[in-house]
Amino acid sequence: MTIINVLLPLAIADAYSYLLPDELHAEIGDFVEVPLGSRKMIGVVWPDDGAKPPIKTTKLKAVIAVVEMKPLPLELIKFLNWVCDYYISPKGMGLRLVMNVPEAIGVVKNIDAVRMGTGQVERSTKARDQVLDICEGGETFRKSDLAKQAGVSVAVVNGLLKMGALSMAQMPKFAKFKVPKTDHNLADLADDQHAAADAICQAVAAQKFETFLLDGVTGSGKTEVYFAAIAKAIEQGKQAVVLLPEIALTVDFLQRFENRFGVEPAPWHSGLAKGARERVWRAVASGEAKIVIGARSALFLPFDDLGLIVVDEEHDGAYKQDSGVMYHARDMAVVKANIGKFPLILASATPSLETYLNATSGRYTHVVLDKRHGGAKMPHVRSIDLREHQPESQKFLSEPLITAMKAKLALGEQSLLFLNRRGYAPLTLCRACGHRIACPQCDAWLVEHRFNNRLMCHHCGISIVKPTKCTECEAEDKLVACGPGVERIFEEVELLFPEARIELLSSDIQMNVDEIQRRLNAIAAGECDIIIGTQMIAKGHHFPHLTLVGVVDADLGLENGDPRAAERTYQLLNQVAGRAGREQKQGMVLLQTYMPQSPVMRAMIAQDREAFYKAEAYGRELANLPPFGRLASIIVSSKEQKKAFAFARTMIEAAPKITGMVILGPAPAPMGFVRGRHRVRVLARAPKGFKMQDWLKSGMLTLKPVGDLKVQVDTDPYSFF
Ligand SMILES: [Zn+2]
Ligand SMILES: [Zn+2]
Incomplete structure (x- = not known):
């Protein structure tokens, strides 16, 4: 008997010790079944971090069985340990991010199927012949699939089985992912794209850790460049993963991929059905799925041999997980690439300040695409000062914006009104x-x-x-x-332009993926004159007839106490502006604002990105805010506000006093009352490079919340509500 550590996918800080009976063999990474209280659970054999004191073997329970499947790769274990240390999360919660497809743990069993039999058909009918024709080639089929393909009822198939013309067989539960064809449909790359692709492909071929910022305006062809890098990784026998904000993971994008590589990629997102999740998880683990296109959680799939990560729209706030292990997928992608020793591409038209500074300081390799291809020009951007051009009472569109929309309508071109407010x-x-x-x-x-x-x-x-x-x-x-919310803007536009075809796109209007895609296609085909939409319209969609973008409230989001508010507003406005004029026609963007002199508006109008980053970096450096300082947010919540305040104060008292460290609070959080609980916030700000995690663990986090008190720690907060 030997002692092994087994980590269970529960909210527990560390692995438990178990006895491994002599007749069983298990290595680090193996999945094992163990007793836990009166239950049985599956966990993973975890490396010993040497922190635990020796345990008496008489107290230990024994491993029940070793699950017959490929062990978790050591690199993934190292990665999970790193992530959980950084975000001060129980390791078991990290493992849960990987093991969240319980069906995929264990051997996959074949399923029942039918194939051509040796028996004679008693009486030939059209329906029977149709079934047998399909089976001619000797393939196996699920009964229901065969019936569907032949256009007959399952009863026909059953009849043929009974007379022996078909026989029962076994087939794999899941269809295989095909190997992408790296030269299936090569795009004609422009010179700057070629140079960018070459630089990245070299790093892919060398399989060394290097972070690239692929920095290019909307329409500059970033996707083709990283597709070239993916092709290179596949040629090296490696897997690749493309991360996208969930909202940008559209049928359109997957189709674009399929057009380039001739096969479907493995998709990974929250809308995936159970069977599809199991199929992708297993295919990623076995190495059969070469390319995954997924939301942030795809980072935690058990890749067999990953050789490239692409984080598209790297600046997007959707990469931050806001509950459980509060990881930021872009930052953790850098960690993962470093552990696995392979390159990483961060792509954006408006990089986050963090990434931008890393690129301009030389820490990341800065690859710039600054031309729009296909002859499209950058849009003209102008502000409309709402202090001068007040909309009518209870109305929200100013006269200059309405005039511009009228002109576009007369020309038969499309306008888009953007307001990031549902309802x-x-x-x-x-x-x-x-x-x-x-x-x-x-x-x-x-x-x-x-x-x-x-x-x-x-x-x-x-x-x-x-x-x-x-x-x-x-x-x-x-x-x-x-x-106003978008529904109200819709009402106003209907009154102004009774003859126009108007389309409202907002994430809370119940639509399934197909319906959304149908509407987007209709807009792209020009079957609509005015589009009104929230953030969901800002992402990647290509509308060739769109030449005017009106931002109803460009100031929205600027004043909300979030250190990244200006940056986010700038990124969002740029993304929306990028929808205008992507074909030959010049686009125009009109920003309705009460603050035309704010740095965000000035940078938008001058299209002077560098000036914006410079001003933003200067302001944050002065205030010691990220990336020039480190923040940690501690939210204490309880049904009683007094209790939350009292506990937050004892936490602060327990914290080691450090020069340069500033502790703000306790104060009611900006959202001080949520779901019936009072929230009290403490914000700690430290100089760059300070070990925030150690400081928290040696002080504040030594206190255990009791009763209904809850403490949520975020070591790199992106949300400040
Ligand atoms: Zn009243
Ligand atoms: Zn509420």
């Missing part, structure tokens, strides 16, 4: 008593959604039927909608 109105107010209708369990106003006549909280999701009288003073018909 009809963000606030409902009583004109009699001034009461504002708030969520009963959050610090948030209820947002009116007129299409279903409800008021809804965008934080916790509760909704109520829109009341007809004030919930406070009971006055009838005194409730008014304040401010």
Whole structure:
């Protein structure tokens, strides 16, 4: 008997010790079944970190069985340990990110199928002949697939089985992923694309760790460049993964990939059905799936031999996980590439300040594509000062914007109105008593959604039927909608342009993937004059007839206490602006703003990105904010605000005093009340390079919350609500 460590996919900090009976053999990374209390669970044999004192073997339980499957790669184990250390998360939660497809653990069994038999057909019919024709080649089929393909009922197949013309057989549960053809449909690369692709392909061929910032405006052909790098990785026998924000993972994008490589990629996202998840997980582990295109969690798939990571739209906030292990997929992709010793591509038209500074300082290799290809020109950007051009009362579009839209409509070209706010109105107010209708369990106003006549909280999701009288003073018909959401803009546009074809795209309007794709295709085909949309419209879609983008509220998001607010607004506005004029026609972007002099607006209008980054970097350096300093956010929550405050104060007292460290709080978090719990925030700010994790672990985190107290630590916060 030997003692081994087994990590279980639970919220536990470390691996447990178990006895391995002599008749079993297990190495690090092997999946094993072990007893836990009265349950049985599957965990992974974990390396010993030497931290635990020796244990008496008499107290240990024994491993029940070793699961027959490929062990987890050592690099993945190293990666998980790194991620959990960095984000101060229980290691078991890290393992859970990998083992979240329970069906995929264990041997995959074949399934029942049918094939051509030796028996005679008693009486030939058209339906029977159709089935037998398909089976002629000797292949095996699922019964239902065969019937479907032949256009007959399953009863016909059963009949043929009974007479022996078909026989039962076994077949693999999943269809295989085909090997991508690296030279299937080579794009004609322009000179700058060629140079960029060559530089990256060299690093792929050498299989060394190197981070590239692939920096190019919308339409400059970044995708073709990283497709070339992927082709190189495949030729080297390696796997590659492309990470995208979930919202950008469209059928369009997967199709683009298929056109280039001649086969379907392995997709990975939250909408995947159970069977499809199992298929991808297994195929990634075996090395059969060469290319995965997925959302942030694809980083935790058990790759057999990964040789390249691409993080597209690297600046996107969707890469940060906001619960459980609060990892940032872009940052962890850098760690993963470093552990695995292979290159990494971060692609963006508006890189995050962190990445931009790493690239300009030489830490990352900066590859720039600054031309739009296919003859498209950069759009003209202008601001509309709303102090001068006030929209009419209860209206939100200014006269210059309306005039521009009229002109486009007359020319038969498309306009897009962008407002990153779902629903009809963000606030409902009583004109009699001034009461504002708030969520009963959050610090948030209820947002009116007129299409279903409800008021809804965008934080916790509760909704109520829109009341007809004030919930406070009971006055009838005194409730008014304040401010615009996209539904309200839709209403305004309908009145202004009764003859126009208008399309509203917002993530909360219930549409399935096919429906969204159908609408996007219709817009691209020119079957619509005016598009109104939220953030979902900003990503990657290609609308050749679109020449005017109007941003209804360019200031939205600028003043919310988030150190990255200006950067995010700038990135979002740029992305939206990039929708205009992607073909031969010149595009125009109009920004409605009350702050035309803000650095964000000035940089947008001058299209002067470097000036924006410079100003932004200067401001953050002065304030010691990331990437010039480090932040950690500690949120203490409880049903009683007093308890949360008291615990936060004891945590601060327990923290070692360090010069240069600033502790802000405890203070009510900007969202001080969510889902019925009071949230109190402590923000710690330290100089760059400071070991924030060690400092937290040696002080604040030595205190264990009791009762209903909860503590959430984020060592690199991106969300400040
Ligand atoms: Zn009232
Ligand atoms: Zn709420």
